[in-house]
Amino acid sequence: MPKELTLQVPRTHDEDLVGRDEELAELYKSLHAQKKVVVVNGLGGIGKTTLAQAYICRYYGEYHHIAWITQDTDNIAKDFANAPGLTRNLRIEALGAEPDYLFSEIVRQMKSITGYPNLLVIDNGERTLARYRDMLPGQPHWHVLVTSRATITGFHPQPLGFLSEAQSVALFRKHYPLRNIGDEGIRKLVKAVDYHTLTIEILARMAALQRYSLSVLQQAIEKDLRANVEVAHSRRTGAIDRIGSYLRTTFAMSRLNEEEMWVLQQVACLPPEFQPYRLLRELCIDEKSPHAITFSETLTGLADKGWLLYSPMSDSYRMHRIIAGVVRQQLPVRLEDIARLLATLTGKIRTEFSTDNALDKFGWVPYGKSLLAVFPRDTSPAIAELQNQLSFVLFSFCDYNGARALLEKAIRSGEKHFGKDHPVTTMSYNNLALIHMEMGEYDAARVLLEKALRDDERNLGPIHHHTVIRMGNLGLVLMYQGDYAGAKALAEKAIRAATKNLGAGHPSAVRASSHLACVLTHLDDFEKARTILRKAVRADEKYYGVDHPAVMSTYSLLGSVLNSVGRYAEARKLQEKVMYITEKLFGPEHPRTARSYRALAKVLSNLEDHAGAKTLMEKAVRIQENHYGAGHYLSLEYLSGLAWVLLDMGECVAARALLKKSVRRYEEMLGKDHPATLVEYGELGFMLYESEQYRSARSYEQKMVRGYEKLFGKDAIVTGQAYYKLALTLLELGELENAAELMRNALVIYKKHLPEMAASVKDATRYLRIIRGRLRKANFNQR
Numbered sequence: 001m002p003k004e005l006t007l008q009v010p011r012t013h014d015e016d017l018v019g020r021d022e023e024l025a026e027l028y029k030s031l032h033a034q035k036k037v038v039v040v041n042g043l044g045g046i047g048k049t050t051l052a053q054a055y056i057c058r059y060y061g062e063y064h065h066i067a068w069i070t071q072d073t074d075n076i077a078k079d080f081a082n083a084p085g086l087t088r089n090l091r092i093e094a095l096g097a098e099p100d101y102l103f104s105e106i107v108r109q110m111k112s113i114t115g116y117p118n119l120l121v122i123d124n125g126e127r128t129l130a131r132y133r134d135m136l137p138g139q140p141h142w143h144v145l146v147t148s149r150a151t152i153t154g155f156h157p158q159p160l161g162f163l164s165e166a167q168s169v170a171l172f173r174k175h176y177p178l179r180n181i182g183d184e185g186i187r188k189l190v191k192a193v194d195y196h197t198l199t200i201e202i203l204a205r206m207a208a209l210q211r212y213s214l215s216v217l218q219q220a221i222e223k224d225l226r227a228n229v230e231v232a233h234s235r236r237t238g239a240i241d242r243i244g245s246y247l248r249t250t251f252a253m254s255r256l257n258e259e260e261m262w263v264l265q266q267v268a269c270l271p272p273e274f275q276p277y278r279l280l281r282e283l284c285i286d287e288k289s290p291h292a293i294t295f296s297e298t299l300t301g302l303a304d305k306g307w308l309l310y311s312p313m314s315d316s317y318r319m320h321r322i323i324a325g326v327v328r329q330q331l332p333v334r335l336e337d338i339a340r341l342l343a344t345l346t347g348k349i350r351t352e353f354s355t356d357n358a359l360d361k362f363g364w365v366p367y368g369k370s371l372l373a374v375f376p377r378d379t380s381p382a383i384a385e386l387q388n389q390l391s392f393v394l395f396s397f398c399d400y401n402g403a404r405a406l407l408e409k410a411i412r413s414g415e416k417h418f419g420k421d422h423p424v425t426t427m428s429y430n431n432l433a434l435i436h437m438e439m440g441e442y443d444a445a446r447v448l449l450e451k452a453l454r455d456d457e458r459n460l461g462p463i464h465h466h467t468v469i470r471m472g473n474l475g476l477v478l479m480y481q482g483d484y485a486g487a488k489a490l491a492e493k494a495i496r497a498a499t500k501n502l503g504a505g506h507p508s509a510v511r512a513s514s515h516l517a518c519v520l521t522h523l524d525d526f527e528k529a530r531t532i533l534r535k536a537v538r539a540d541e542k543y544y545g546v547d548h549p550a551v552m553s554t555y556s557l558l559g560s561v562l563n564s565v566g567r568y569a570e571a572r573k574l575q576e577k578v579m580y581i582t583e584k585l586f587g588p589e590h591p592r593t594a595r596s597y598r599a600l601a602k603v604l605s606n607l608e609d610h611a612g613a614k615t616l617m618e619k620a621v622r623i624q625e626n627h628y629g630a631g632h633y634l635s636l637e638y639l640s641g642l643a644w645v646l647l648d649m650g651e652c653v654a655a656r657a658l659l660k661k662s663v664r665r666y667e668e669m670l671g672k673d674h675p676a677t678l679v680e681y682g683e684l685g686f687m688l689y690e691s692e693q694y695r696s697a698r699s700y701e702q703k704m705v706r707g708y709e710k711l712f713g714k715d716a717i718v719t720g721q722a723y724y725k726l727a728l729t730l731l732e733l734g735e736l737e738n739a740a741e742l743m744r745n746a747l748v749i750y751k752k753h754l755p756e757m758a759a760s761v762k763d764a765t766r767y768l769r770i771i772r773g774r775l776r777k778a779n780f781n782q783r
Contacts, residue, residue, distance in 0.1 A: 001065070001089060001090075001113070002065075002089055003063075003064065003065055003066060004065075004066055004067075005065050005066065005067040005085070005086055005089045005090065005110075006066075006067050006068050006069070006083050006084060006085050006086050006089075007084040007085035008068055008084055008085075009056060009066050009067075009068045010049075010053045010056075010068065010232075010235070011053050011054075011056050011057040011060075012050050012053035012054040012057055012232065013054075013057050014054065014057065014058060016054075016174075017050070017054045018163070018167055018170050018171040018174060019163050019164065019167030019170065019171070020047065020050075020051055020054065023051055023158075023160060024051065024054060024055055024058060026158060027040065027051065027055055027145070027158060028055070028059060030156060030158060031143040031145060032117075032143075034139045034140065035139070035156040036133070036138050036139065036144070036154075036155070036156065037133065037136065037138070037144040037145075037146055037152075037154075037155040037156060038143075038144070038145055038146070038155070038156045038158055039125065039146045039147070039148050039151070039152050039155040039156065039157050039158065040052065040145070040146070040147045040148070040158050040160050041147075041148045041149065041150060041151055041152075041157055041158070041159055041160065041306070042149070042159055042160035042161070042306070043149065043196070043306060043309065043320055043323070044149050044198075044250055044251055044306060044323075045196055045197060045198030045199065045233065045247075045250055045322070046160055046161075046162065046196065046197050046198070047160060047163075047197040047198070048147040048148070048149075048160055049123055049124070049147055049232070049233070050197075050232060051147075051160060052121050052123060052145055052147050053232070055145065056068075056119070056121070062117065063117055063118055063119045063143075064113070064115040064116060064117070064118050065113060065115070065118040065119070066118070066119045066120075066121070067083070067086060067110070067118075067119070067120050067121070068083075068121045068123065069083050069086075069120070069121065069122045069123065070083075070122075070123045070124055070236075071122055071123065071124050071125050071126055071129070072124070074126060074128050075099065076103070076122075076126075076128065076129055076132055077099045077100045077102070077103035078099040078103075080099075080102065080103045080106050080107075081094070081097075081099040081102035081103060081106070082099075086106060087102060087105075087106065090105075090106060090109040090110070091109070092105045092106065092109060107135055107136065107137060110137040110142065111137045111141070111142075113141065114141075116140060116141035116142070117140065117141065117142070117143055118137075118141060118142045118143070119142070119143050119145065120136070120137060120142055120143070120144045120145070121145045121146075121147075122144070122145070122146045122147070123146075123147050124147060124148065125146040125147060125148040125150075125152060126148070126150070127148075127150045127151075127152055127153070127304070127305070129146065129148075129152055129155075130152050130153040130154050130155070133154045133155065148306075149305065149306025150304050150305045150306050151304050162194070162195040162196075162197075163195050163197060163200075164195075165187060165190065165191065165195070168190035168195045168197075168200055169183060169186050169187060169190060171190075171197065171200050171201060171204070172186050172189070172190060172200050172201075172203070172204040173186070173204075174204070175201055175204035175205050175208065176204040176205070176207050176208045177208060178207070178208055178211075180207075180211075180213070181207065181213075181214050181217075185214040188214075188218075189203065189214065189217060189218065192218060192321075193221075193321060193322060194272060194320050194321040194322060196320065196321070196322045198231070198233050198247075198250070199221070199243075199247065199322055201231050201233075202227060202229060202231060202240060202243050202246070203217055203220060203243070205227070205229035205231065206220065206225070206226075206227045206229055206243065209227075209228065209229055210225075210226065210227075210228075212225070220243050220244075221243055221244045221247065221322075221325060222244070222325075223244070224242045224243065224244030224245055225242065225243060225244075226241070226242055227239075227240045227241065227242055227243045227246070228240070228241065233250075234246070244325075244329070247322060247325075247326060248326050248329055248330060250326075251307075251322075251323060251326045251330075253327075253330050253331065256307075259291065259294055259298050260298055260301065260302055260307075261331055262291060262337065263284075263291070263295070263298045263299060263302060264302065264307060264319070264327045264331065265327065265331055265333050265337050265338060266280075266283075266284045266338060266341055267280070267308065267317065267319045267324075268319060268323075268324045268327040268328050268331075268333065268374070269333060269338055269341060269370060269371045269374050270283075270319070270367060270370055270371070271366045271367060271370045272318065272319060272320065272321045272324060272370075273318060273366075274309070274311050274314060274316035274317065274318040275316055275317055275318065276314060276315060276316045277296070277299065277315045277316065277317065278315075280295075280299070280317065281295060281296075282344070283340075283341050283344050283345065284340055284341050284344075285340070286340055289340065299317055302317075303317060307319070307323060328374060333374055333375075335375070335378070335380060335382060335383070338371070339382075341371070342371065342382055342383075342386065343382075345364065345367050345368055345371055345386065346368075346382070346385055346386045346389060348361070348364045348367070349361050349364045349365075349367075349368050349386065349389045349390050349393060350389045351389060351392050351393060351396075359396070359549060359585055359586075361393045362393060362396075362397060364393075365390065365393055365394065365397075368386055368389075368390040368393075369390070371386070372386060372387065372390070372406070379409070379412060379413040379416055379417075380413065380417075381413060381414075381417050381418075381424070383413065384409070384410040384413035384414055384417075384424075384428075385410075385424075387406040387407070387409050387410040387413075388406070388407065388410045388424075388427060388428055388431065390406055391403040391404075391406040391407045391410065391431055392431055394406070395431065395434060395435060395438075396549070397586075397590070397592075398438075398590070398591040398592060398627065400435050400438055400439060403431070403435055404432065404435050407428055407431050407432040407435070408432070410428045411425065411428045411429065411432065414428050421455040421458070421459065422455075422459075423455075423456065423459055423460060423466065426451075426452045426455045426456055426459075426466070426470075427466070429448045429449075429451060429452040430448070430449065430452045430466075430469065430470055430473060432448055433445040433446075433448035433449045433452065433473060433477070434473060436448065437473070437476065437477055437480065438634070439633060439634070440633045440670060440674065440675075440676045442477050442480050442481050442675060445477045446474065446477045446478070446481070449470060449473050449474040449477060450474060452470045453467065453470040453471060453474055456470050462497060463497040463498075463500050463501040464501065465498075465501065465502065465508055467497065468494050468497050468498045468501070468502075468508050468509075468512060469508065469511075471490050471491075471493055471494035471497065471512070472490070472491065472494045472508075472511055472512050472515045474490055475487045475488075475490035475491045475494065475515050475519070476515060476518070478490065479515075479518060479519050479522060480675060481675055481711070481712070482675060482708065482711065482712050482716055482717070482718035482719075483712065483716070484519055484522050484523055484716075484717050484718075484753065485717075485753065487515075487519045488516065488519045488520075488523070491512055491513075491515045491516035491519055492516060494508075494512035494515065495509060495512040495513055495516060498512050505539050505542070505543070507539075507540070507543055507544075507550070510536050510539045510540055510543075510554075511550075513532050513533075513535070513536050514532070514533065514536050514553070514554055514557060516532060517529040517530075517532040517533045517536070517557065517561070518557065520532070521560070521561055521564065522717070523717065523753060523754055523755075523758070524754050524755070524758040524759055524760045524761075525754070525755050525758065526561055526564050526565045527565070529561050530558065530561045530562065530565065533554060533557055533558040533561060534558065536554050536558075537551070537554050537555060537558055540554050546581075547581045547584070547585065549582075549585065549592070552578050552581055552582055552585075552596075555574050555575075555577060555578045556574070556575065556578045556595075556596065556599050558574060559571045559572075559574035559575040559578065559599060559603065560599060560602070562574065563575075563602055563603050563606060566606075568603055568606050568607050571603045572600070572603045572604070572607065575596065575599045575600040575603050576600060578596045578599065578600075579593070579596040579597065579599075579600050582595075582596040583596075589623055589626070590623070590627075591623060591624060591627050591628075591634070593623065594619070594620040594621075594623035594624050594627075594638065595620075597616040597617070597619050597620040597623075598616070598617065598620045598638060598641050600616055601613040601614075601616040601617045601620070601641060601645065602641070604616065605644070605645055605648055608648075610645060610648050610649045611649075613645045613648070614642070614645045614646070614649065617638065617641050617642040617645050618642065620638050620641070620642075621635065621638045621639060621642055624638050631665050631668075631669065632669075633666075633669055633670060633676065636662050636665050636666055636669075636680075637676070639658055639659070639661070639662040640659060640662055640680065640683050642658060643655045643656075643658040643659040643662070643683075643687070644683075644687070646658065647687060647690065647691075652691055655687065656684075656687060656688070656691065659680070659683060659684045659687055660684060662680060662684075663677070663680045663681065663684050663700075666680045672703070672707070673707050673710060673711065675711065677707070678703075678704050678707040678708060678711075678722075681700045681701065681703045681704040681707070682700070682701065682704045682721075682722065682725060684700045685697045685698075685699075685700035685701035685704065685725060685726075685729070686725060688700065689725075689728065689729050689732070692732075694729050694732045694733050695733065697729045698726065698729050698730065698733065701722065701725050701726040701729055702726065704722045704725070704726075705719070705722045705723065705726055708722045714745070715749060715752070716749070717749060717750075717753045717754070719749065720745065720746045720748075720749030720750055720753070721746070721760075723742040723743070723745045723746040723749070724742070724743065724746040724760070724763075724764055724767075726742055727739045727740075727742035727743040727746060727767070727771070728767065730742065731767070731770070731771055731774075736771055736774055736775040736778060737775065739771050740768065740771045740772060740775055743764060743767055743768045743771055744768060746764050747761070747764040747765060747768055750764050
């Protein structure tokens with residue numbers, strides 16, 4: 001009788017195995033510990049068959065006889081009877097015999113073999129194998145090893161887990177001898193396929209044969225790219241034509257019932273992490289659901305069959321990314337299939353601007369993103385609502401690109417289903433305008449907000465909550481554009497509307513007051529701004545508590561006002577409080593935290609703690625550049641702050657170089673006439689003025705003046721401020737007549753827009769006297 005009782009006894013040599021030494025040792029220990037049957041169970045394609053083949057190769061010499069059976073059907077008797085060479089080697093007459101008879105004879109002959117130990121491997125075992133548990137040959141003469149995706153009742157389980165990241169990279173490298181893809185790229189790729197062994201091997205062989213790049217491989221499954229490779233898993237079927245199609249055949253769904261397929265559709269829409277049972281039930285099941293009674297047992301059954309991974313420690317379930325892709329391909333999900341899930345997630349993410357904390361919603365962001373990824377081109381109102389709500393949370397966490405992409409889709413849906421002037425569409429316009437505003441795209445923001453405000457005033461009324469929000473947001477845009485008079489008028493209008501409709505202490509009224517305070521700081525009315533903000537702080541603390549992001553914004557604004565009026569100790573206390581709470585809420589590497597660092601650095605500079613200010617500004621710049629990129633508008637504005645700290649420390653050359661770099665990038669990104677670029681011209685001009693480089697200062701300040709005159713006219717407050725700065729520079733250069741004219745124009749504008757006792761009015765008056773005095777003296781000397 002030959003040692004190999006079946007003609008096929010596949011092996012995997014040690015040099016072809018990656019990262020399974022511990023599992024092999026554990027398997028050897030279990031099989032030699034008198035276990036009746038050991039089942040290596042786990043996800044399809046994870047390497048169960050390879051482990052069994054490697055076990056045979058490593059311990060081949062320890063066994064008298066070895067048989068390999070592959071279960072291809074529900075009838076294990078037929079699979080035994082059809083195993084190539086088995087009946088012949090056991091001297092059983094098979095011609096005309098029924099499978100059940102042959103199975104009984106095969107088992108009887110195996111049990112009659114006296115030499116031991118022997119090894120029986122049943123590959124791809126089904127749960128029906130449990131019926132034959134007591135019929136199979138067993139210990140001590142036979143070690144029985146089964147590989148299966150399912151757990152099989154009565155058999156000793158040995159779960160097979162995933163390879164580590166390092167092992168996955170090594171597996172890819174083993175089958176990909178080229179060097180066109182670096183280790184970092186491979187790490188991204190193996191993580192994207194969730195360390196699925198079979199997929200990693202196919203991708204590696206494809207990359208080597210087809211010379212696919214990393215970017216192509218990352219889309220290989222979705223686009224079902226050509227493979228034309230053969231792996232051990234496909235040995236019986238030949239070369240794999242296309243990767244996506246092959247993986248779908250690997251996870252055939254024909255044996256699942258309708259209830260199981262419905263549950264798989266739900267889980268396939270969720271993030272590929274373990275989800276607690278209680279959460280799954282909350283998301284997917286309501287009291288009237290026809291799936292409520294069987295939901296628990298269906299999840300358990302799917303885990304037993306290998307479709308879901310189960311963690312008994314946390315009573316949670318997870319679907320592997322590869323299986324999720326297969327499920328979505330073979331069971332296309334319709335909105336009606338996941339109606340409860342969609343409605344529940346939208347409710348979890350929905351944020352009311354004036355009452356809710358977006359921070360509390362952030363944990364649901366991966367769920368919203370995962371579900372929306374299943375419907376990338378859907379324009380239905382229900383999907384648009386989720387997009388809109390999710391975008392606001394992303395905006396609150398400074399993910400402007402992600403929020404913008406969602407809102408553009410939501411707007412297309414709103415315009416299609418409701419029209420361009422419907423409140424649903426208007427909300428999307430408003431939210432997109434906020435993103436434009438944060439990105440410095442003020443013209444685009446203004447157009448959207450003016451339309452949204454008109455529509456809401458017409459459809460909802462002039463004092464409606466949403467109308468008030470539009471007023472406040474439009475006022476901020478006008479302020480950033482330098483139209484302080486228009487911004488002030490809108491803020492005051494918003495306050496009146498919110499107070500009348502909602503009450504003076506409502507968050508919307510408080511926000512409108514804060515907006516007014518912002519405008520007043522630009523109009524040099526710091527005392528009034530401080531009074532308003534102190535009231536706003538008390539109202540916010542009462543409504544939200546002391547550690548809410550909305551309260552932090554009000555604290556920071558009040559701190560900035562206190563810093564401007566020279567109350568540095570109070571300002572420092574407030575900004576430090578903002579920094580500590582923001583670090584706790586968002587973490588030390590978040591843009592919101594960078595904003596708090598910058599605000600505190602400004603106070604420390606005035607307190608002459610230049611080293612502390614520099615440390616904070618360098619951290620803030622690094623965070624912004626890591627988050628947005630070094631050349632991004634939202635990173636550049638932090639460079640200016642760092643430049644001024646360097647100037648205060650006496651590092652004049654480095655400070656000027658940094659600010660000049662910032663100006664060049666502003667010009668490249670936003671253009672020479674953008675308000676933010678004009679501000680940078682003024683900043684650089686003032687720095688050059690402080691460094692007594694008056695001619696260079698004049699060049700940038702003239703650009704600033706021309707830009708403000710073009711954008712806002714010769715009567716705007718920002719134009720007056722530009723006149724004032726240029727006049728001071730011309731004074732130092734001895735160009736007294738031009739300086740006098742500019743300072744006179746600045747004073748006229750200041751008196752028109754600012755309080756009579758504003759510091760800017762006083763300063764302009766004083767300098768105009770000085771210039772006129774020098775001009776008279778110069779004229780007298782000429783005579």
